[in-house]
Amino acid sequence: MASRARPLTSARGAALAAAFLGAMTLGTVAAVALHAGTARPGPADWSALRFTLLQAGLSAVISTALAIPVARALARRRFAGRGLLVTLMGAPFLLPVIVAILGLLAVFGRSGTLNGILAALNLPQISPYGLHGVLLAHVFLNLPLATRMILQGWQSIPAERFRLARSLALTPAAQFRHLELPMLRATLPGAALTIFTLCLASFATALTLGGGPAATTVELAIYQALRFDFAPDRAATLALIQFALTTAALLAGWALIRDAGFGAGLGRPPELPAPGGWRKGMDATAITLAAAFLLAPLAALVARGLPGLTDLPQGLIGATARSLAIALASTALATAAALALALATARKAPAHRLFDAAATFPLAASSLVIGTGLFLALRPFANPSDMAIPVTIATNATLALPYAYRLLAPPARSLHQDYARLSASLALTPVARLRLVTLPHLARPLGFGAGITAALSMGDLGVITLFAGQTNATLPLYIHSLMGSYRMEQAAAASLVLLTLSFALFALFDGIGRRHAPA
Amino acid sequence: MLQLDHLSLAADGFRLTADLSVPAGARVAIIGPSGAGKSTLLNAIAGFVTPQAGRILWDGGDLTGTDPGQRPVTILFQDQNLFPHLTIERNLALGLAPDGRLTPAIRARVADALNRTGLDGLAQRRPAGLSGGQQGRAALARALLRARPILLLDEPFAALGPALKAEMLALVTDVATETGATVLMVTHDPQDARRFAPLTILVADGTAHPPTDTAALFADPPKALDDYLGSGF
Numbered sequence: 001m002a003s004r005a006r007p008l009t010s011a012r013g014a015a016l017a018a019a020f021l022g023a024m025t026l027g028t029v030a031a032v033a034l035h036a037g038t039a040r041p042g043p044a045d046w047s048a049l050r051f052t053l054l055q056a057g058l059s060a061v062i063s064t065a066l067a068i069p070v071a072r073a074l075a076r077r078r079f080a081g082r083g084l085l086v087t088l089m090g091a092p093f094l095l096p097v098i099v100a101i102l103g104l105l106a107v108f109g110r111s112g113t114l115n116g117i118l119a120a121l122n123l124p125q126i127s128p129y130g131l132h133g134v135l136l137a138h139v140f141l142n143l144p145l146a147t148r149m150i151l152q153g154w155q156s157i158p159a160e161r162f163r164l165a166r167s168l169a170l171t172p173a174a175q176f177r178h179l180e181l182p183m184l185r186a187t188l189p190g191a192a193l194t195i196f197t198l199c200l201a202s203f204a205t206a207l208t209l210g211g212g213p214a215a216t217t218v219e220l221a222i223y224q225a226l227r228f229d230f231a232p233d234r235a236a237t238l239a240l241i242q243f244a245l246t247t248a249a250l251l252a253g254w255a256l257i258r259d260a261g262f263g264a265g266l267g268r269p270p271e272l273p274a275p276g277g278w279r280k281g282m283d284a285t286a287i288t289l290a291a292a293f294l295l296a297p298l299a300a301l302v303a304r305g306l307p308g309l310t311d312l313p314q315g316l317i318g319a320t321a322r323s324l325a326i327a328l329a330s331t332a333l334a335t336a337a338a339l340a341l342a343l344a345t346a347r348k349a350p351a352h353r354l355f356d357a358a359a360t361f362p363l364a365a366s367s368l369v370i371g372t373g374l375f376l377a378l379r380p381f382a383n384p385s386d387m388a389i390p391v392t393i394a395t396n397a398t399l400a401l402p403y404a405y406r407l408l409a410p411p412a413r414s415l416h417q418d419y420a421r422l423s424a425s426l427a428l429t430p431v432a433r434l435r436l437v438t439l440p441h442l443a444r445p446l447g448f449g450a451g452i453t454a455a456l457s458m459g460d461l462g463v464i465t466l467f468a469g470q471t472n473a474t475l476p477l478y479i480h481s482l483m484g485s486y487r488m489e490q491a492a493a494a495s496l497v498l499l500t501l502s503f504a505l506f507a508l509f510d511g512i513g514r515r516h517a518p519a
Numbered sequence: 520m521l522q523l524d525h526l527s528l529a530a531d532g533f534r535l536t537a538d539l540s541v542p543a544g545a546r547v548a549i550i551g552p553s554g555a556g557k558s559t560l561l562n563a564i565a566g567f568v569t570p571q572a573g574r575i576l577w578d579g580g581d582l583t584g585t586d587p588g589q590r591p592v593t594i595l596f597q598d599q600n601l602f603p604h605l606t607i608e609r610n611l612a613l614g615l616a617p618d619g620r621l622t623p624a625i626r627a628r629v630a631d632a633l634n635r636t637g638l639d640g641l642a643q644r645r646p647a648g649l650s651g652g653q654q655g656r657a658a659l660a661r662a663l664l665r666a667r668p669i670l671l672l673d674e675p676f677a678a679l680g681p682a683l684k685a686e687m688l689a690l691v692t693d694v695a696t697e698t699g700a701t702v703l704m705v706t707h708d709p710q711d712a713r714r715f716a717p718l719t720i721l722v723a724d725g726t727a728h729p730p731t732d733t734a735a736l737f738a739d740p741p742k743a744l745d746d747y748l749g750s751g752f
Contacts, residue, residue, distance in 0.1 A: 418599050421567055427588020432619030440604050518604030518645075 014344030015351070017337035018358035024398040025361040028373025029243050035236035035376050045238055047213060048221040052245065055131060055206075055217065056199035059138035060192040066139065067146035067191070068184065070290040073283035074147070075154035076272035085291060086151070089144035092294075094452065096459025096502055097204040098476045099495045101137055102483070103297030104128060106304045106492065108136060113300055133209035138202065142195045144294065149194070153187035154180070154272065162272060172275050193253035200245050201366040204461040204476075208483065218242045222368045226466055232376055239372040247364045301492055301499075308493030316494055319478035320501070326389060326474060327458040327505060330396035334453045335446060337397070338404035343438065346412040347420065359405040362398045367462030370395050375466055385469035392464045392474065396457035404449030408442060415441045440518055447513015451506035458502045475501075521564070521669060521701055523727070526573035528556065528563055535559060536573075537727035539720070543578075543668070546695060546702045547730050548712035551722035552747045557705045558597075560727055561671045564703070565594040577669065588617065593667045593700075595675040600658040601646040607633070607657050608642040614661040628664060636660040636690065652683045656690065663694045670695060672704040688715045709737055709748065723747065 041049075074086060092100070107113050108128040115125050128136060157179055165175045203219040210216060216224070218238055225235035274280075341359045345352045374391050375384060415438065423433050439446070461476035468477055475498050482491035523537040535556035541547055549557050562568040564575060566587035575582045582590050601610045611629045612621050633642055636656040646654055655676055662670055676687045688711065695702045703720075706712055712719050718730040723743035740748060 419602060421587070421596065422599060422602070424567070424587040425565060425592075425594050426613050427586070427617045428613065429618040432613070432617060436605060436609070436613070436619050437602060 011340070011344035011349035011351070011355070013336075013340035014349065014355050017340045018351075018355050020337065020394075021358040021361055021398060021401065024370055024394060025365045028365075028370045028377070029240075031373040031377040032236045032239040032243070032369065035233050036240045039231070039233035039237045041237055041241065042234075044213065044216075045218075045221060045234070045241070048216045048218050048238070049241060049245075051131075051210075051215060052200060052202075052217045052219075055134050055138070055202070055215075056196045058131075058135055059142060059199040060196035062135060063139050063142040063146045063195050064150070064188055064192045066290075067143055067150050068188075069282070069286040070143070071147045071150035071154060072180075073286045074151050076274045077280075077283050077287070078274075079287075085287070086148070088294070089148050091503075092141050092144045094455040094459070094502060094506055095141070096461070096476055096495070096498055097137075097141065098208065098461050098479050099301070099459065099499045099502075100141055100297070101205065101208045102305075102479070102488075102492055102495045103301035104137055104140060105488070106300035107297050108133075109488075111488075113296075129209055130212075130215045131210075134202070134205055134215060137205045137209055138195075138199050140293070140297065141205075142198065143290065146191045146195060147290070149191040150184070150187055153183045157183055157272075166273060172273075172279065175273070190253065193249065197246065197249040197253065200249055201242070201368075203366075203368055203465075207461070207465070208480065218245065219366060219368045222372055223465055226372065226375060232372075232379075235372050236376060239369045242366055243364070243369050246366055246369075250364045301495065304489060305492035305494075305496040308489045309496065311490075312493060312497075313482065313487070313490045315473075315478060316475075316497070319473050319475045320497060322389065322472060323458055323475040323498075324501065326392050326396065327454045329393045330400065330457040331450050331454040331505075331509070333393065333397035334401045334404050335450045338401055338408055338449060339442070339446065341405055342408035342412040342442075343416075345409060346416040356409075359402060363402050365399065367395060367399060367460070368466065370398065371463035371466040374463075384467045385472060388464060388467035388469070388472050391467055392460070395463040396460055397453070399460075399462075400453035400456050403452050407445040407449045411442055411445050440516060443513045443516040443518075445513070447510050447516070450513070451509035454505035454509055455502045458505055459498065520578065521703075522574075522576040523564075524574040524576060526563065526575065527571045528559055528568060529571045530559065530568075533559075534725050535722070535727060536725065538573075539727065539729035541701060541703070541718070541720075541730055543701055544699055545718055545730070546692070546716045547704070548716035548719045548733060549703060549705045549722055549727075550707070550709070550712055550719055550744070550747075552743075553707075555722045556725075556727070557722050558673050560722060561594065561673050561703065561705055564590075564669070565592050565671055566590050591668045592671060593662045593665050593669070594671040595658050595662065595673065597674050597677060600675060601654060603646050606643050606645055607638065607649070610646070610657065611661045611664060614665045629660075632660040632664050633657075635663065651679055652687065655679065655683075655687050659687070659690055659694055663698065666698040666700075668698075668700055670698075670700040670702045672702065674705050674707070677707070684711070685714070691715070713737065 074082065105112060105128060108126065109115070110125070110127070118125055127133070161179055165179060170178070201219055202217055203223070206215065206217040206220040207223065210220060218241055222235050222238045222242065225231045225238060338359065341355045345355050349355070371391070374387075374395075378387055378391075419437060423437055428437070459476060461480060464474050464477050468474070473481065475494065479491050479494045479498065482494060520543050521541040523539050526537040528535045533556065537560060549560065551557055559568055563570055566582070566585060570583065577591055601607070608626065608629050609621070611632060612625050613619065615625050615628060630642065633639060636659055638653060638656055638660060641649060641653065646657070649657065658675060670691075672691065676684045679687065691702065691704075692715065694700070704711070704716060712733050716733055719733040719736050720730050721728045721736065721741070721744055736744070
C-alpha cells in the first residue's frame with residue numbers, strides 16, 4: 001500500500017561493518033592474489049588439492065549415509081532420552097575440534113580403549129592417523145548435523161501422506177519408495193554438500209590427524225608453507241586454490257546451504273508409522289550405535305582428563321585468559337556488526353543489498369585464507385607474533401558473523417514491519433529506540449548468536465597457528481602443543497577446561513538473551 | 520486549518536489526488552471503497568507516504584518534508600499501536616518523553632490519563648494482558664497525553680464489537696474536545712460517520728472529495744458512494 005519510502009536515515013554502522021567484512025574477505029583474497037602470481041602450484045600442492053577433495057567427498061558420503069538409518073529411527077520412535085539425544089546432535093557444531101579429536105584419540109588412539117581391547121584379544125592394532133583418521137573425525141563431527149537435517153526432512157512429510165499410505169495398506173517397502181525416497185532425494189544432496197563444504201576447509205583435523213604427503217589438505221599446506229617453509233608466495237597460491245574451492249562449493253549449493261544448520265520443528269508429534277518386528281531391532285541398533293559413537297569419545301576424554309585437573313600444566317592460565325579475551329572481543333565485534341547489518345537490511349537502507357552480500361561473503365572465506373592475506377598485507381608493518389591476538393579476534397568475528405546475521409535478519413525484518421511506523425510517529429530518540437524497542441525484541445536471537453560466536457571463537461584453532469609465538473598461544477593451540485609433546489593426560493585435562501568454557505560461554509550469552517526477551 | 524494543496528499520491532497502479540481543506544477542530548469521517556486510498560491519504564498526512572506532488576499545510580505551515588514524529592499529528596493505526604513487550608505505563612510515557620525517561624512527574628501524568636480513560640490499576644500490565652477495548656483506550660490515553668492538534672484514526676477499532684466501538688467513539692469525542700484536536704477517521708461504516716462526524720470526505724475514483732455535511736451526503740449519495748453502499752440504502 002505504502003508508496004515510495006520516506007528519505008531514509010543513513011546507515012553508518014552498517015557501512016562500517018560491511019567495509020570491515022569486505023576487507024576481511026575480498027581484501028584478503030586480493031592480497032593473496034597479488035602474491036600468488038609468482039609461485040605455480042607444484043606436485044605437492046596438487047596432491048593436497050586431490051586429498052582435500054577426496055576426504056571432503058568421502059566425509060560427506062559416509063556421514064549422510066550413516067545418518068539415514070539414525071534419522072529414520074529418531075523420526076519414527078519415541079523413547080526416554082530422545083529429546084536429549086536430538087539436542088545433543090546440535091552440540092558438535094559448538095564442540096571445539098581439538099576436544100573432539102582428543103576424545104577420539106582416547107577411544108581409537110594408540111593407547112586408547114579400543115586398542116586396549118584389541119591387544120587383549122591378540123588382534124592387530126588400529127591407527128587413527130592418515131585418511132581414515134581424518135574421516136573418523138569428520139564423521140564424528142558431521143554425522144549429527146546430517147542426522148538433524150535428514151530428521152527435519154522426515155518430519156516435513158505431511159501427516160496426511162502417511163495416513164493415506166496406511167489406509168491403502170502400503171507395505172513398508174512401498175511406503176519407502178513412494179514417500180520417503182522422494183524426500184531423501186530432495187534432502188540428501190543438501191546435507192552432503194553442506195558437509196562437503198565444511199570439510200573442504202578442514203584444518204585442525206588435518207593438522208592433528210593428517211599430515212605428510214598422503215594426508216595434507218590445502219589449508220594444512222598453507223600453514224606448512226607459511227610456518228615451516230617460509231614460502232609466502234606458495235602459501236598465497238594455495239590460498240587462492242582454497243578460495244576457489246570453497247566459493248565453487250558454495251555457489252553449487254547456494255539455495256541449499258543458505259539455511260542449513262538451524263532447523264526448527266524437531267519435536268513435533270509423531271505421525272510416522274513405527275513398524276514392529278526386525279525393523280524395531282534395526283532402529284534400536286542404529287540409535288544405540290550412533291549414541292555410543294558420539295558419547296564414548298567424550299566419556300573417554302572425561303575419564304582421561306579428570307585426574308589431570310588437579311595437576312594442570314603451567315601456561316594453561318595464560319592461554320585460557322587469552323582465549324577468553326579473544327572470544328569476548330570477537331563476540332562483541334560480530335554481534336554489533338551483525339545487528340547493524342540486520343537493522344539496515346530490514347529497513348531497506350540505501351545499499352542494503354550490498355550489506356546482505358557482505359554478511360554472506362564470510363561463508364566463502366576460510367580461516368587460513370584470511371590469515372594468509374592478513375599475514376601478507378600486514379607483514380611490512382608489524383611482527384606476526386605481535387598481531388596474533390587482534391588478527392584472531394577479527395578473523396573469528398568475521399567467520400561467525402553469517403550465523404549471527406542469519407539469526408537476526410528475519411526478526412529484525414518483522415520488527416521493522418510491525419513497529420517502525422509507531423516508533424517514527426512517536427519520534428523516539430535513537431537511544432530510546434535501541435534500548436526500549438530494538439534490544440528487547442531481538443534479545444533472543446542476539447543472545448543465541450552471541451553464544452554461538454563465543455563458543456566458536458573459544459574453540460577455534462585456525463588463524464592463530466599462523467601468527468602465534470611461544471608466548472601468546474590460545475587454549476586450543478596450547479592443547480595442540482601439549483599433544484605434540486605427547487603429554488596426552490595433560491592435553492585431555494586442558495581440553496576439559498576448554499570444553500567447559502566453550503559451552504559455559506554459549507549458555508551464558510544464550511541465557512542473557514532468554515532473560516531479557518519479552519515473555 | 521488542514522490544507523491538502525493539489526496533493527497527488529501514487530503507488531504501483533494506484534493514484535489519488537486531493538485538493539481540499541478541513542477546518543480546525545472539525546471531526547471528519549473518511550469513507551469510500553476498499554483500495555480507494557483512505558489509509559494512504561491518512562499515512563500521507565502522518566508522513567509515512569511521500570506525495571508525488573502538492574503540499575500538506577497546517578495553519579499555513581508546510582508539513583510535506585517534515586518527519587512523522589515532528590508533525591502536529593497523532594495517528595492510531597489499524598493495529599500495533601502499543602509495543603507488546605513494554606508495560607502500559609511505558610507505552611504511554613513514550614508519548615510524553617520520546618527519549619524513554621520515566622520521571623515521577625511523567626508517571627503522575629500517565630496515571631492521570633489512565634484514570635480518565637478508565638484504565639485505573641492497569642499501568643504495569645503488558646498490552647497482551649488487556650482486552651481489545653482496553654488496548655484501544657490505552658492508545659487513546661497516549662493521544663490525550665500527546666495532545667497534538669491533529670488526530671488521525673485509521674480504523675483502530677475495526678475489530679471491536681458495535682457496543683464497544685460506540686464507547687470508543689465517545690471517548691475519541693472526549694479526547695478531541697479536551698485537546699481541541701481536528702479528527703480524521705477512516706471508516707467502512709456509515710453509522711460511525713453519522714454518529715461521530717459532522718463532516719465526511721468521500722474517497723472514490725482516484726479523488727478525495729472536499730468534506731461535505733455527513734447527513735446531507737448520505738441523504739442524497741453521489742453515484743460513487745451509492746455504488747459502494749449498495750442498493751437498499
